[in-house]
Amino acid sequence: MSLVNAELHALADLAAHDPETRALLHLDLKDFQLSVLRTAFQSWDIWYGLDSSGHWVWTARPHWVLTLETARAGVLPEVQRGDPIALMAVLATQQEIVQRLAGSRP
Secondary structure (H helix, E strand, C coil): CHHEEEEEEEHHHHHCCCCCHHHHHHHHHHHHHHHHHHCCCCCCCEEEEEECCCCCCEEEEEECCCCCHHHHHHHCEEEECCCHHHHHHHHHHHHHHHHHHHHHCC
């Protein structure tokens, strides 16, 4: 077993018995997911946090000011979802709307 695999196995064993390590590993995954979302959707401010009931909420707001045209086309001023995959799906749709509007201009 390589050193990296041994370290991963040791960390997995520790996480299985230590709630603090498990929470830290969970946050690292969320930070990675956040990085992926921010890279894919650079024209949106994206973050995550806990809502008032203790559930994770992923939120995105566009960097630009929405116009009447973009709002009528379906671009939302804020998007919230309970997981990063659901947020990514909505943002992909939002991006498609914006690109369609940009392509229809002379």
